[in-house]
Amino acid sequence: MSYFDAASAAPLHPVARQALLAALDEGWADPARLYREGRQARLLLDAAREAAADAVGCRPDELVFTPSGTRALHSAVSGTAAGRRRVGRRLVVSAVEHSAVLHAAEAVPGAETVQVGVDRTGRVAPADFAAAIGSGSTSGSDRQAPGAGTALAALQSANHEVGTLQPVAEVADLCRAAGVPLLVDAAQSLAWGPVEGPWSLLAASAHKWGGPPGVGLLAVRKGTRYAPQEPADERESGRSPGFQNLPAIVAAAASLRAVRAEAAAEAIRLWPLVERIRAAVPELVPDVEVVGHDRHRLPHLVTFSCLYVDGEALLTDLDQAGFSVSSGSSCTSSTLTPSHVLKAMGVLSEGNVRVSLPAGTSAQDVDRFLAALPGVVERLRDHLGAPTTVRPAGVGTDASGPAGSGEGLVVDSLGKRCPIPVIELAKVIGDVPVGGLVTVLSDDEAARLDIPAWCEMRDQEYVGERPAERGVAYVVRRRG
Amino acid sequence: MSYFDAASAAPLHPVARQALLAALDEGWADPARLYREGRQARLLLDAAREAAADAVGCRPDELVFTPSGTRALHSAVSGTAAGRRRVGRRLVVSAVEHSAVLHAAEAVPGAETVQVGVDRTGRVAPADFAAAIGSGSTSGSDRQAPGAGTALAALQSANHEVGTLQPVAEVADLCRAAGVPLLVDAAQSLAWGPVEGPWSLLAASAHKWGGPPGVGLLAVRKGTRYAPQEPADERESGRSPGFQNLPAIVAAAASLRAVRAEAAAEAIRLWPLVERIRAAVPELVPDVEVVGHDRHRLPHLVTFSCLYVDGEALLTDLDQAGFSVSSGSSCTSSTLTPSHVLKAMGVLSEGNVRVSLPAGTSAQDVDRFLAALPGVVERLRDHLGAPTTVRPAGVGTDASGPAGSGEGLVVDSLGKRCPIPVIELAKVIGDVPVGGLVTVLSDDEAARLDIPAWCEMRDQEYVGERPAERGVAYVVRRRG
Structure with missing residues (x-):
């Protein structure tokens, strides 16, 4: 069995498992209490916060733990939109943000959300971002401050479906120049390194970096206007209500430190494996589109789509062949619509496969996948009666046929x-x-x-x- | 060392620990995925939901897992208030609800919250609840439906600070008769048994029953109008956004089943230990008020207040003597106001101590506590120069003194x-x-x-x- 869906969830890192077990014994008490079990829990919580802040690149008092990356994004959007309500009601987001950001933006009362499109590789153009934020009129009495009317901009560091890296540092600079806070969803990239640039808010999720589920983090840099929209609560600076999940927080911080220590070496190892998939799949399988950027990308993730293939059947047959992958095809979603990411990129969504290699994936695992894939796709195409040979462009019956009417x-x-x-x-x-x-x-x-x-x-x-x-x-x- | 703060958090139950470890290995994948690791996770999630629903007394599809009891209460209040917005904007809550309920009610846009007072034992009168819900005018054309204008009523099953049981079944009956959904915060009682009566919503928290932190549960019975206020999310029926904390959910369900199996025997064992504390403390320590109901109470919890004592110093000295307890005294809260529960009861808040015995507490532990307490209190009173002898009522200087002016x-x-x-x-x-x-x-x-x-x-x-x-x-x- 090969599990190739690290972008969705990863098995617990051994360091996280060890830290979790220790913290279950030492950190089960309420860190707000004054007795020794509480003080001990508080020490563990403080240490975890410092370690996480160090990895993120912020001050410990700027970082709170949330129950998930999704909740961190929800809080970030609602808190900043409310804190900057007087500045404006426009929220500028890339069209390929995680659905948690898009849904949080929809849920802000009275907000107007502007989506910034991406190119065919899934990447935003900083100039488009600047335009959406509102660079302001420069003429006469209409002169407006740059960014006027925009409460928040949001751009992911790397896309979760196609692995494309976004020009976050550049966009952060122009947001700062325009006086607009930038929220970075760093869920997919934080394991690989900190996010550069003067971002204002950052969110991430521990189970994406080999930590346990149940832990997200939200950093809000000093000077960012922020008004939590959750009901009042004393924990986590009032930004994440509810009893802290301390053992999991301790494990999350420990594993972030551990994966970071291994990140450079692992990136160097996984990059060429993904390179191999990107090159081999179109050679081995006819009518395939590899999507996402070939250089500005995560080291471990590649996505491709196969013409004439049912995505759900493809997942099922790959699963039977021993490979766990995910898909943005419409038939694999409960809403029966294709992934909004693929849609925004304008690329094929049918027969879509995302391969995201967990740490430690071997070249042999990848070779086995490349050996299995062509047969799986061919059988599915046969089953559907799809065109089995590549029809060279320019060949075909040149005449007659039932065409000719207005719609042919x-x-x-x-x-x-x-x-x-x-x-x-x-x-x-x-x-x-x-x-x-x-x-x-x-x-x-x-x-x-x-x-x-x-x-x-x-x-x-x-x-x-x-x-x-x-x-x-x-x-x-x-x-x- | 004796940890006497089970109402705040309890060490992980051995069954929960075992289940957690197993689920970390078997249930780390995304239960929404189609491949085998995902299907396996889904099976674990479904089984946990069935076990929890069985313990709560609802259908599995009525129950969702949340990141904490606090978040479950927040969602319950906002979701019901929004779902019944057209019915009315009144929220009726007991004055001694957990702050999560009170703060959630405050955060509902446009809501009018009515607090139902309690007696000196901390118990609401069902008739007061009925009156607050609005039993409607019964005369002529002013006739109104009972409950008109009330979106939601909330009553805890047992109070978290003083252990008093509320007449939940009776209040649930009258809420049903009035057509008003009742939310029961069952955080303190669920370990001991299901909540009786036709309640509509129920919330609880796993780390109160020996499960891990990071898991709450929210049951919304069929027929309850409910409109989730969190941003859209496909997980947990759209009622609790974010990746499920599956290993913790599995452990929570396993430990709920385990503590329930032990509950009757443990209740019979702990009840007389609390009885002993309730009787002995006023005999051993002068000027003490034992608060909370003496019969309608949780089996493991007792609260008392000591005149002329600084609550924080009392916690500290008890901690040094080897006892971990909590307090509702003002000096132990960050807001420097006394517990709203003690306030609503109209009882003494200074020198307040809550003792909540974890499962397995022995009579010897309790005896040691009773042996240590009088000396600790006496030293603190000495230190503050408090009156050290009980002044019998009716004795004292009958004349003169500097009194006589209007304010004496x-x-x-x-x-x-x-x-x-x-x-x-x-x-x-x-x-x-x-x-x-x-x-x-x-x-x-x-x-x-x-x-x-x-x-x-x-x-x-x-x-x-x-x-x-x-x-x-x-x-x-x-x-x-």
């Missing part, structure tokens, strides 16, 4: 789910003349993303979409 | 903190004639509670308070 050849995929609409499109594109149209009728949300992505991959022209009597009509023009 | 003898205790104002009052009361007045000037918040309580204990007449040039003037008439 119409493929009715109504009621069919990802990846069927794309498979049906691929099957008929050769049946229309070059320059002819194929119209796919679909009511599957994934088609909106995957039909244009297919066009990009297969070098066909995506004309556009329009409402149909039922579902949506997606129009494609044959190029080659 | 004036004692200036401005700038002095609990228990000094009461000590100064006790020292001079014999100096005024029977029927004469003593006025204590004090700016200590505890004096408002402790001077009337002293009068009650020493059989003197508390006349009342009035604003003074600085602080407050508390007026006492000598009776005996």
